[in-house]
Amino acid sequence: MAGPRRRQKGDGGISEYRTRSGPRFLIKFAVTREDGTTRVVLTRGFASRREAGAVLRAEIRKAELGEWVEPSKQRLDAYLAEWIQTQRLSPSTRASYLKNIRLHIDPHLGAHRVVRLTGPMIDTWMRTLEADGRADGRGGLSARTVRYVFTILRSALGDAVTQGRLAVNPTDRSTPPTPAQARPPEMQAWTAPELARFLRWADAHDADVAMGWRLLAATGMRRGEALALRWRAVHLVAERIAVRRSVGTVKRKGAGEELVEGPTKTGQSRVVDLDAGTVAALRTYREARARASPDLVRDTALVLSTLDGTHLHPERFSRRFTAQVLRARKAPGEDQVPAIRLHDLRHTHATLLLADGVPVKVVSERLGHASATITLTVYQHVHPGMGRQAADRFAALLAG
Incomplete structure (x- = not known):
């Protein structure tokens, strides 16, 4: 042989x-x-x-x-600084990448030559982040954060392979946290009575900011989209709004932070129909804003803004919601509402519609998801009840 x-x-x-x-x-x-x-x-x-x-x-x-390229002696930190400048990223995404490179990649791997990186080396780095990766020294990073940082490194080294700087991407031979391990925190959603109860309480205690909570709950908009909404995009007669822009916080080392307005998360505009109650609330809110200052209701003015017409700070907006929920939970004579985050108003909107039998595609379009598949994946917990409802409807059809 x-x-x-x-x-x-x-x-x-x-x-x-x-x-x-x-x-x-x-x-x-x-x-x-x-x-x-x-x-x-x-x-x-x-x-x-x-x-x-x-x-x-x-x-x-x-x-x-004749296509072979001699490996570079460039260090990873120098390569990443060069790489980030070539990426087409939104300001907020760029700031996030830079922050994570600075805090979680450069201190651990930055001194290594790009061509010397190996899968085991990257595995060791990720396990270190999981055990003791917080910048404040208070423990490890979550699996979700580690996977996010890993995807930044993977993308950068993938480009190095494309450019001929690397023969293979060493992240292909590593084991990041799985999607299941990196699953986001379990979402919370209010029932329709709980949402209605909170909105009534908020209207009675702080009608100005309550409009923000109602708008998010009634449309499923993202926080940044609501804070970038202008009156020219609100059509009260047609009972709809056009969601075109979003605002976010961009933090830069040594330069503080700034609010930057840009396209929506998917880069696509959408139109969302409004219910009659939300339209009525918007009319009342607009009249109150006009009494405060005519400038606050011009077509170019922000719907939700400070009294001088500038953007509300997104993170303070979220903290204000959390504080109001806490106050509502302590209010005498009020039935308790579960504690939720501001983003959970978006989950509440989607969950209530899906549970009531609204087609997934319709809900997906209202949320501004890139596809209905995303909606199905995120809200799969709603589907078992929908299946029972479908079975009951089919039985009703057979009965007559």
Whole structure:
């Protein structure tokens, strides 16, 4: 029986070596530079001989076609600083990437050369973040945050592969937290009576800011979309609003923070129909704003704003809602409403509509989801009850 074929000159080679995590493989091959000199290239960290062989063949093929690029000695922190400048990102996303690179990637991996990064090295980094990754020294990061930071690094190193700086993306050989482990906190939603009870309480105690809570609950808008809504996008006669913009907080190291207005999360505008009660509340609210200052109801004015017409701060807006819910829960004579976050008003809107049998596609369009699949995934907990409702409706059809 013939043994394995010996590699010929120019085929390169594969060698096994031992690590604490088990056997790993390296590849070795020679390339001819443009000046005619020869360089022997070593790349380590492959988890299997098959994986090493696939990369070796690809690298030799590049060398034969003249497409092989000599690995850079650039450090990861320098590469990431260069990479982020090439990305088309919204201001808030760019600020988030920069913050996470500064706090969670550079201190741990920044000094390493890009070409020296390995899957086990990235695994060790993620486990460190999970155990002790908080910038304030108070423990580890959540699996959700670690996965988010991992996706930033994965995207950056993926571009390095595309540009020929890396043979393979080392994050392909690492084990980030799974989507299940990185699942967001369980959403909360009020029942229709609970929502109605809170809105009545808010109207009676702070009618001005209560309009914000009603608008979010009645439309399913995101916080930033509501705070960027202008009167020219509110059509009271047609009973609808046009959601076109969003505002968010952008924090920059050494430069404080600023509120930046831009497109919606999906980059798409949408029209959301309003119920008669919300239209009536908007009319009353607009009249009150006009009495305070005609400038507050101009077409270009923000619907929800400070008295001088500027954007409300998104995070303070959320804290104000939390404080009002706490006050409502303590109010004498009021039935208790569960404590929820401001964003849960959006979940409440979707949950109530889906549970009442409104088609998923309609709810998806109101929420501004990129597809109905997202709506189905996020609100799958509502669907079992909808299935029972569908079965009962079918039985009613057969009965007559």
